[in-house]
Amino acid sequence: MKRYEKFADQIAELIRSGMLTPGEKVPSVRHASRTYGVSPSTVFQAYYLLEDRGLIQARARSGYFVRELARHSLAEPETSAQAAQTTEVDVSELVFSVLGSLKDPHTVPFGSAFPSPQLFPLPRLARSMAHALRDMPAHAVITDMTSGNPDLRRQIALRYMVAGVRLPLDELVITNGALEALNLCLQTVTSPGDLVAIEAPAFYATLQVLERLKLKAVEIPVNPREGIDLEVLAERLANLPIKACWFMSSLQNPLGASMSDSKKQALYELLQQRQVPLIEDDVYAELYYGAQPPKPVKSFDRDGLVMHCGSFSKSLAPGYRVGWVAGGRYAEQISRLKLMTTISPSVPAQAAIADYLQHGGYDRHLRKLRHALETQQGAMLASAARHFPAGTRVTRPSGGYFLWFEFPEQVDSLQLFQLALAQGISLAPGPIFSATRRFRNCARLNHGHPWDAQSEQAMELIGRILASF
Amino acid sequence: MKRYEKFADQIAELIRSGMLTPGEKVPSVRHASRTYGVSPSTVFQAYYLLEDRGLIQARARSGYFVRELARHSLAEPETSAQAAQTTEVDVSELVFSVLGSLKDPHTVPFGSAFPSPQLFPLPRLARSMAHALRDMPAHAVITDMTSGNPDLRRQIALRYMVAGVRLPLDELVITNGALEALNLCLQTVTSPGDLVAIEAPAFYATLQVLERLKLKAVEIPVNPREGIDLEVLAERLANLPIKACWFMSSLQNPLGASMSDSKKQALYELLQQRQVPLIEDDVYAELYYGAQPPKPVKSFDRDGLVMHCGSFSKSLAPGYRVGWVAGGRYAEQISRLKLMTTISPSVPAQAAIADYLQHGGYDRHLRKLRHALETQQGAMLASAARHFPAGTRVTRPSGGYFLWFEFPEQVDSLQLFQLALAQGISLAPGPIFSATRRFRNCARLNHGHPWDAQSEQAMELIGRILASF
Structure with a gap:
């Protein structure tokens, strides 16, 4: 630097x-x-x-x-309201109809879940791939399947160490992206019919996974700045047989909320006391804007109760499908479950990332990436202030590439989604982030792509549609 | 050629x-x-x-x-005996204890599930990887996740066409190896508690997957030459609410049995009549020794009842973790389930294989591979005839790299496994291939590695242990 x-x-x-x-x-x-x-x-x-x-x-x-x-800026939204105590999840159809609409590459990708691939060092990664494959002994294609590429494991453990988390190497399970890790964790600690505490609003894949595994959601309200409401969580834990929590403690998707260190510790103590495992989805960990990386709840874990899931998909290598979980006391069960379902993530992809982490300049890339995302956030916030109706509220996350908009009451975001899509603009409507299909007047917008005249026009157009409600 | x-x-x-x-x-x-x-x-x-x-x-x-x-050769085993009608599966612990013992690279790998990586064109694949990554547009790392690399899809469909199976492209779902495909298929057509017909003996991962999904096994006897017993299957289908069949109709693991074309057709008609879906595990399809590739049951499928699962792991690219399923009428459900669990196999791995299929000389490689495996089979059969006790029976598969040995009654293959392992030799004991832990006096031996003096010594040593029973 x-x-x-x-x-x-x-x-x-x-x-x-x-x-x-x-x-x-x-x-x-x-x-x-x-x-x-x-x-x-x-x-x-x-x-x-x-x-x-x-x-x-x-x-x-x-x-x-x-x-x-x-x-000119817009106000921030309040803590999300409380929902019914438990909910059967049935949101998949809605999510797929939204995702299906994102395939056209000419659509303005405000609805996308990924930042622009232009922001990633793909040519440098390709060199790492060539390098890694040249040096890889033939037997590694077999042996690296069981427990993962050893260099990659060491590099990941090293990053934990730098972040202040001491991790025994055998807690690490390398997975097909974080989503497989999250699936495996949930299957390890629950059975069909069990209750799982999640955030409201939550990442829609969380809802789909719960639905698929026939689990019931207990939705915990989230404050856009401070994260989940610990009081509500404590009350729910006291009164309901909750088997696991699945939370994003930093840069929560879609709100962008990050809990403070002391709140994270309090969350851990609460769960530790009741021995309820935490599945910590931390895929945006590297995308903080400030000088200090956020600490994971995992850093307070004394007894292996936290399964900390990470990934390179959002920070380095989209499409390579390499993630991991630091599985705590559940690591061996998670690993076995993986061997029964996908066996292993791609060995060459693991080797390429391992080589890049050693020689590619990951931290330099991350600084550039964070700056780009922060700049783009500023551009989208300014544009929203110019074009969106008064009374619109918006989050101000200290990282990542999502903004959460709360529009005036009369706006129906599913209708907004359809109208915008007809004009070649995608967005993620609020109801796909809730088991109870709330957040009717909300939407998540992605600012992970370089800001240009087309982005500005798209915001203006969304503004006009919003005004028509 | x-x-x-x-x-x-x-x-x-x-x-x-x-x-x-x-x-x-x-x-x-x-x-x-x-x-x-x-x-x-x-x-x-x-x-x-x-x-x-x-x-x-x-x-x-x-x-x-x-x-x-x-x-000097040994006789062939008979059709496996019939088991109880339905069985709770509980074999995972045993399988993991066996698999765990295979990690040492100095062990003679008769217990391995893979052929030697030396038999695969790994350097050529690495060139294909470099080539593919150089030409890949950046957006492909995102877009190729949803439905897979389009060139790879076309190449796979082409191979089906050459094999006489006309396949609509959108039936194809690219997966993390065949094991993910099989898992997804089974989840698509069953719920916990359902009955699934499988072979006895069966591939141990089949048993593990059933156990994980809380499904019950209906074991169908298999003849080492002719495959499953259709009469028993018909009777079971008539009397039990079987929700799906999971069979390997060609080069069945572990027996190596291949059904004739007419028997495959009869199997299809039987299932079609009862509308019971078939999950066809065909991962050894390319490893036939004869002049003619075996036809899959899928080639008789008129109404999308067959989910045909394949993979490049055993024929081209071990560790790349790229497989697929031609999912018939279930394709969309399978694809959605995949998007909820792992999203996609590694995009670079898919691109490398697509490039290799177009330019690498896959058919030439396959001919060499088949010849090597056939030669090695001959060597293991000859060695077994020299060293194993009279009364030992052994299969003679027309492809693949497994032999199934039926030892004299007094042999306990779990004990044999322990004793051989102590001498640095692995093998796969019979009981891990059965939900009911039968096949006590059987074992599967892998001849997928170039035959050498060490292999010969290992066979002699196993022979001595067998004699001691």
């Missing part, structure tokens, strides 16, 4: 934390150079970078100012 | 079909050259090849003779 990048990150942190507010002047080059002990050219380069990332803007002859997103 | 290779295959077919019997003289070069209208040098080259493949042997000054395996 170059000096000007480090300095840019310092300033960005001041903006993020509110020390520098929208519209406020950023220190002059001379002043900054003196105060922070860096050369004027470093400051210049840092300011250019921050301008590029949409955090500050130059005004002729006046210097740089923090961008005034805030002035 | 060169002329001498074609001619060699003609002679091999005469030996296989019994037209030329063990010990019999093969036509002299002059005679063969005149009779078959090929040059003497073509005959010479063909005979060298056949000698290499262990089918004929030269005797000084007398010419070539069909190898006399038959003279």
Whole structure:
């Protein structure tokens, strides 16, 4: 990381934390150079970078100012309302009809679940693949199936260690993406008919998996800034035979909520006391915007109660289908279940990622990726403030590539979805994120693609449709 | 395929079909050259090849003779006995304890489920991978997840067409190896508690999957030459609410049985009449020794009742984890189930195999692979005849890389397994192939690895252990 990048990150942190507010002047080059002990050219380069990332803007002859997103900005939504105590899940048909509509590559992909593949180092990964396959002994195609590529396992464990989680290597099970990991975890700790606590709104695949395994959902409300409502959870745990929790404690999909460290610890203590296992879906862990990576609940785990699921699909290698779970006390059962269903993720894909993690510059790529996503978030927030009706609320996640919009009451997002799609724009309507088909007037929009004139037009068009309700 | 290779295959077919019997003289070069209208040098080259493949042997000054395996050879086993009508499955622990013992790379791998990776064109596949990744548009890492690599789909459909099966492209679901396909098929057509007809002995993963999904097994006896007993099946179908059949109609694992075409048709008609779906596990389809590929039951399917599962793991690309199912009327349900569990097999792995199928020379590789496996089968059969006790029976599959041994009554194969393992030799004991833990005196031995002095010693050692019972 170059000096000007480090300095840019310092300033960005001041903006993020509110020390520098929208519209406020950023220190002059001379002043900054003196105060922070860096050369004027470093400051210049840092300011250019921050301008590029949409955090500050130059005004002729006046210097740089923090961008005034805030002035036009929309309010944040409240904590989601409480639902019935338990719910049979039946949302798959709706989800598939929405997903099916996303196939056309000419559609503006606000409904997509993935960021743009352009943001990933695919050519560098291809080199890692060639390198790894050249060096791989023939027997590895067989032996690496059972427990995974050993280098990849070590690299993943190393990243846990750097994040402050000490992990015995044999807790790690390499899987076909995080979704397989989550499926395996849930099957390991539940039987058909059991109750599982999930977030509301929740990632729609969570609902589909529950439906498939004939599990019942106990929906816990989520605050867009602070995450799940621990009081409601405690009450539910006390009164219902909940067999497992499936939560995203950081950058929750779709709200983008991240729990604080102390709240994560409190969640762990609550579950530990009742010995209810936590399936922690942490696939956006690497996509935080700030200086500090969020801690997983897993970092507080003393007795292997937390199954922590991660993936390279959202941070490095979409389509390679390599994820994992740090399975705690359930690791061996999870591993066996995997051997009975898919045996193993692709051995070459594992080897390519292992090589990239060792030689490819993962952390450098991640910094670029985070900056791109943060810039694009700013662009979408600003665009929404310009085009969406007053009374619209929107989240402000500190990472990831989703915004959650709460539109005025009269908006029906399923209708909005159909009308926008007819104009070549996709979005993810609120009801697919709920077992009870709530969030009728909400939608998730993806800002994982480079922002351009087409994106801006699409927002304007959605705005017009919204106004027609 | 060169002329001498074609001619060699003609002679091999005469030996296989019994037209030329063990010990019999093969036509002299002059005679063969005149009779078959090929040059003497073509005959010479063909005979060298056949000698290499262990089918004929030269005797000084007398010419070539069909190898006399038959003279010392062991008898074939009978049809497996009938079991109780339905069985709760509980074999996983036993299977895992056996599989766990196979991890040591220095063990003689007679217990392995895979052929030697040395027999596969791994460097050529790596070139295909590099080629495919260079040409792949970035968006493919996302779009190829939903329905699979389009070139791969076309190549697979083409191979069906060549085999005489016309397949609508949208019947094809690309999966993480055949085992995922089989799991998905079974979940699509059954619910916990249902009855499923399987073979006895059956592939142990079949038993594990049934156990995992809480299904009950109805075991159908298998004749080592002719496959399952249709009469027993008909009777069971008439009297029990069987929800699905899971059979290997060609080169059944572990017996190596292949049903005749007419029997396959009869099986289809029986199931069609009762509208019971067939999950056809056909992972060894490409490993036949004869001139003609076996037809799948799928080729008789008129109404989408057959889910035909295949894979590249045993024929081309072990560890890549790419398989498929031609899902008939269940294809869409299968595809949706996959999207909810693993989403997709690795996109680069799919692309590499698609490239190889187009440019790599798959059929040439398969011919070499089949010859190697056939040669190795001959070597193991001959070695067993030398070292195993009289009264041992053994199958003679017309393809694949497994032999099924039925030892004298007093042999306990679980004990045999332990004793052999202590000497660094693995094998697959009979009881892991049965829901009722039968086949106590049987074992499956893998001849998928090049035969050498160590293999011969290992057989001798197993022979000594067998004698000690």
